[in-house]
Amino acid sequence: MPVVRRDKMTIIADILAALQVKNLKFTHLLYKSNLSHNRLKQYLDELLFRALVQELTTKEGKRYHLTDEGARFYAEYRRVNEFVKSFGL
Amino acid sequence: MTLDFYTNFDLWVEAFSLIIALVIAGFSARVFFITKQKRHLIFSTAFLAIAAGIFSRVVFDYFIAFEQLSIPLKGFIALSFRADLVFLFSMLCILTGYLLIFIVNEYINHVKVALMLLLLAPITILAAHYFYIIYHLVNLVLVSFLFSHFNFNYRKHRTTNTLLIMLAFAAILISEFFFLFMTFSSWPYFVGNVLRLAGFILFLAALIRIYTK
Numbered sequence: 110m111p112v113v114r115r116d117k118m119t120i121i122a123d124i125l126a127a128l129q130v131k132n133l134k135f136t137h138l139l140y141k142s143n144l145s146h147n148r149l150k151q152y153l154d155e156l157l158f159r160a161l162v163q164e165l166t167t168k169e170g171k172r173y174h175l176t177d178e179g180a181r182f183y184a185e186y187r188r189v190n191e192f193v194k195s196f197g198l
Numbered sequence: 199m200t201l202d203f204y205t206n207f208d209l210w211v212e213a214f215s216l217i218i219a220l221v222i223a224g225f226s227a228r229v230f231f232i233t234k235q236k237r238h239l240i241f242s243t244a245f246l247a248i249a250a251g252i253f254s255r256v257v258f259d260y261f262i263a264f265e266q267l268s269i270p271l272k273g274f275i276a277l278s279f280r281a282d283l284v285f286l287f288s289m290l291c292i293l294t295g296y297l298l299i300f301i302v303n304e305y306i307n308h309v310k311v312a313l314m315l316l317l318l319a320p321i322t323i324l325a326a327h328y329f330y331i332i333y334h335l336v337n338l339v340l341v342s343f344l345f346s347h348f349n350f351n352y353r354k355h356r357t358t359n360t361l362l363i364m365l366a367f368a369a370i371l372i373s374e375f376f377f378l379f380m381t382f383s384s385w386p387y388f389v390g391n392v393l394r395l396a397g398f399i400l401f402l403a404a405l406i407r408i409y410t411k
Binding site (some may be wrong): 191 | 303347
């Protein structure tokens with residue numbers, strides 16, 4: 110089976126898509142994003158830096174939450190992706 | 199050339215198509231600023247060229263309605279626009295737009311090859327002066343290749359948006375076929391314009407679906 114390598118934008122979109130459904134713990138995000146521990150940590154650090162994702166401390170532990178900015182970014186990404194796909198670019 | 203009931207109405211049809219072409223150009227430019235991929239910029243330029251061509255047609259339709267327009271420049275020089283030059287410019291822009299879309303679709307990265315293809319536009323327009331059938335024949339061939347690409351794109355993705363885009367280019371392709379016969383009768387001109395309008399309405403439908411996704 111051929112290995113499909115995702116580009117950076119696709120990986121970020123996958124992470125944001127997972128968080129759009131509900132706030133997730135790091136391990137849940139690991140399974141959803143299909144990344145290694147270190148790589149997911151790198152991406153989350155960048156997303157936290159860009160305020161697209163927020164870290165919440167709850168009774169159950171640390172969870173990641175999609176910010177309004179993150180939701181807007183993800184919506185824009187979906188529109189761009191759909192435009193590119195529709196016009197075969 | 200046009201039917202009595204369609205006179206002046208074609209101006210509004212062209213204006214609507216102009217707005218759609220500008221929206222597509224703007225969206226593609228926005229995609230370029232996000233992705234930094236040159237092909238999106240070329241695609242935006244293609245639809246800008248098509249928009250410029252349609253705008254010229256709007257001006258041309260205006261001349262048909264009001265014959266000639268003189269614009270005094272600084273009170274000393276009166277400039278008369280020749281309607282036929284406006285029409286030629288329109289054809290050049292639209293053909294260039296289609297060629298740019300072809301270049302993007304076929305992933306033509308070699309600058310010399312792309313330039314050679316783009317030079318076909320002015321050569322075709324020179325040959326098509328007073329023989330507009332040549333222009334529509336070249337468009338027919340070119341748009342058939344574009345349709346082929348978007349048909350393949352639809353079969354690859356099988357989404358409603360790709361179907362709408364494919365049908366839009368199908369409508370434009372069939373319109374170019376009808377334009378071949380407009381020198382013999384006015385009805386092909388009317389039918390061709392209706393089909394082209396239908397194509398742009400399909401573009402609008404796709405854009406609305408993309409934006410509201």
